[in-house]
Each structure stands twice: as C-alpha cells, then as structure tokens.
Amino acid sequence: MAARIVALACIVVMLRLSEAAxxxxxxxxxxxxxxxxxxxxxxxxxxxxxxxxxxxxxxxxxxxxxxxxxxxxxxxxxxxxxxxxxxxxxxxxxxxxxxxxxxxxxxxxxxxxxxxxxxxxxxxxxxxxxxxxxxxxxxxxxxxxxxxxxxxxxSPSHAASLWSVATAQIVALVALLVSLAFTNFAS
Missing domain, CATH: 2.60.40.420 (Cupredoxins -  blue copper proteins)
Incomplete structure (x- = not known):
C-alpha cells in the first residue's frame, strides 16, 4: 500500500512539473x-x-x-x-x-x-x-x-534544453523513489 501511495505521489509531482518551463x-x-x-x-x-x-x-x-x-x-x-x-x-x-x-x-x-x-x-x-x-x-x-x-x-528553444536536463534529473529521482518503494513493499 505504501508503495502505491509513493508511486501515485511521484506521478502527481511529475505531471505538475511537466507543465513548467x-x-x-x-x-x-x-x-x-x-x-x-x-x-x-x-x-x-x-x-x-x-x-x-x-x-x-x-x-x-x-x-x-x-x-x-x-x-x-x-x-x-x-x-x-x-x-x-x-x-x-x-x-x-x-x-x-x-x-x-x-x-x-x-x-x-x-x-x-x-x-x-x-x-x-x-x-x-x-x-x-x-x-x-x-x-x-x-x-x-x-x-x-x-x-x-x-x-x-x-518558448525559447534553449528553455526546452534547460527543461530537458531538469526533467531527466526529476525522472531519475522518481524512478529511484518508486524502485525503493517497490523494494520495501516486496520485502
């Protein structure tokens, strides 16, 4: 149950951040x-x-x-x-x-x-x-x-490139959190 909550929270954060530039x-x-x-x-x-x-x-x-x-x-x-x-x-x-x-x-x-x-x-x-x-x-x-x-x-083209770096870092962090949550759930 905790893993699902963490995963859902991560998805909400990602959707919210994906709208920003x-x-x-x-x-x-x-x-x-x-x-x-x-x-x-x-x-x-x-x-x-x-x-x-x-x-x-x-x-x-x-x-x-x-x-x-x-x-x-x-x-x-x-x-x-x-x-x-x-x-x-x-x-x-x-x-x-x-x-x-x-x-x-x-x-x-x-x-x-x-x-x-x-x-x-x-x-x-x-x-x-x-x-x-x-x-x-x-x-x-x-x-x-x-x-x-x-x-x-x-939007300026380099804003997208700056955003791509930030998005990649956020995606990596979310993946890590979800992985940890599912590891703890499976244990």
Missing part, C-alpha cells in the same frame, strides 16, 4: 548591460505561467537582481527592494499570477534598460496556488520561490 532571462546574452538586450521585448515573446522558472545569469562582480514594487520599477528606486539576489546564477520560480518586477541595482544599470517586467498569466482552468508571504529580504540563493507583485509567444 525554464526561461533564461535575455537568452544567450543573459542579464547584462553590455549586449543592449531589450528585456521588455524579450519578455513580450514569452508566455509565463505559475510554476515557470526564470534564470538570471550574470557576472556578480558587475550586476545583481532586485525584485521590486511597480513604483520602484518605474523610477529605478533601489532603496527598499523586496528581494536581492547576488549569486550570478539566480533561479526564481514564479508562484502566482500578476506582474513580477526586477532590475539590476548597480547605479545606472536600471536606467540603461536592465529591468524586467514579467506578467504571469492566471491559469485558465485551475485554482491559483496559495500566495506565501513576501519577505522583506532574501539571502543569496541559487533557487528561490517568489510570489508576484505574459504576453503570448513561443
């Missing part, structure tokens, strides 16, 4: 001011959903990522960010619908266009996930879940 912000250019990336245009070509992950890759000696409110985003105000990320490889899971506002807090970078407004669409036929409280600060981490504060378009 991973987007590298700025595609091959990443999070930068050097490549003159139009992050507004970049976001307009994507459709973001709850459970998707945005990956900010950048040189942490020259950039960071701040999650901010809409008024702070409009004015590039760095005084009280909701969260600050500084690893250079920040993976942020989008946990609710609405706008998520980010910019680089290095002086001049936001004004130069290193800012991003992601619009996460409300699921068409499901209930929204509960919204966790927003913390006033967040330690640097390579995996973060952040609630919100998409414009229709195709």
């Amino acid at each position: 991973v987007y590298k912000v700025g595609d091959s250019a990443g999070w930068t001011t050097i490549a003159n990336v139009d992050y507004k245009l970049w976001a307009s070509t994507k459709t973001f959903h709850i459970g998707d992950t945005v990956l900010f890759e950048y040189n942490p000696q020259f950039h960071n990522v701040m999650r901010v409110t809409h008024p702070m985003y409009r004015s590039c105000n760095t005084s009280k960010p909701i969260s600050t990320f500084t690893t250079g490889n920040d993976s942020i899971t989008l946990t609710n619908h609405g706008h998520h506002f980010f910019f680089c807090g290095v002086p001049g970078h936001c004004l130069a266009g290193q800012k991003l407004d992601l619009n996460v669409l409300l699921p068409a036929s499901s209930t929204p996930l509960s919204e966790p409280p927003i913390s006033s600060s967040s330690p640097p981490s390579s995996a973060n879940t952040i609630p919100a504060a998409g414009v229709p378009g195709p």
Whole structure:
C-alpha cells in the first residue's frame, strides 16, 4: 500500500512539473548591460505561467537582481527592494499570477534598460496556488520561490534544453523513489 501511495505521489509531482518551463532571462546574452538586450521585448515573446522558472545569469562582480514594487520599477528606486539576489546564477520560480518586477541595482544599470517586467498569466482552468508571504529580504540563493507583485509567444528553444536536463534529473529521482518503494513493499 505504501508503495502505491509513493508511486501515485511521484506521478502527481511529475505531471505538475511537466507543465513548467525554464526561461533564461535575455537568452544567450543573459542579464547584462553590455549586449543592449531589450528585456521588455524579450519578455513580450514569452508566455509565463505559475510554476515557470526564470534564470538570471550574470557576472556578480558587475550586476545583481532586485525584485521590486511597480513604483520602484518605474523610477529605478533601489532603496527598499523586496528581494536581492547576488549569486550570478539566480533561479526564481514564479508562484502566482500578476506582474513580477526586477532590475539590476548597480547605479545606472536600471536606467540603461536592465529591468524586467514579467506578467504571469492566471491559469485558465485551475485554482491559483496559495500566495506565501513576501519577505522583506532574501539571502543569496541559487533557487528561490517568489510570489508576484505574459504576453503570448513561443518558448525559447534553449528553455526546452534547460527543461530537458531538469526533467531527466526529476525522472531519475522518481524512478529511484518508486524502485525503493517497490523494494520495501516486496520485502
């Protein structure tokens, strides 16, 4: 009985995760001011959903990522960010619908266009996930879940490749769990 429960739980997790996508912000250019990336245009070509992950890759000696409110985003105000990320490889899971506002807090970078407004669409036929409280600060981490504060378009091709790696790791983990559950059940 325990093995069936574990197997069922693993299947539910796999189905839930299979709907998510991973987007590298700025595609091959990443999070930068050097490549003159139009992050507004970049976001307009994507459709973001709850459970998707945005990956900010950048040189942490020259950039960071701040999650901010809409008024702070409009004015590039760095005084009280909701969260600050500084690893250079920040993976942020989008946990609710609405706008998520980010910019680089290095002086001049936001004004130069290193800012991003992601619009996460409300699921068409499901209930929204509960919204966790927003913390006033967040330690640097390579995996973060952040609630919100998409414009229709195709997913980038490299998002699929990033997703394939994550899916392969998850499938291996699920297979291991199911194998262990059935081994214990058979004993």
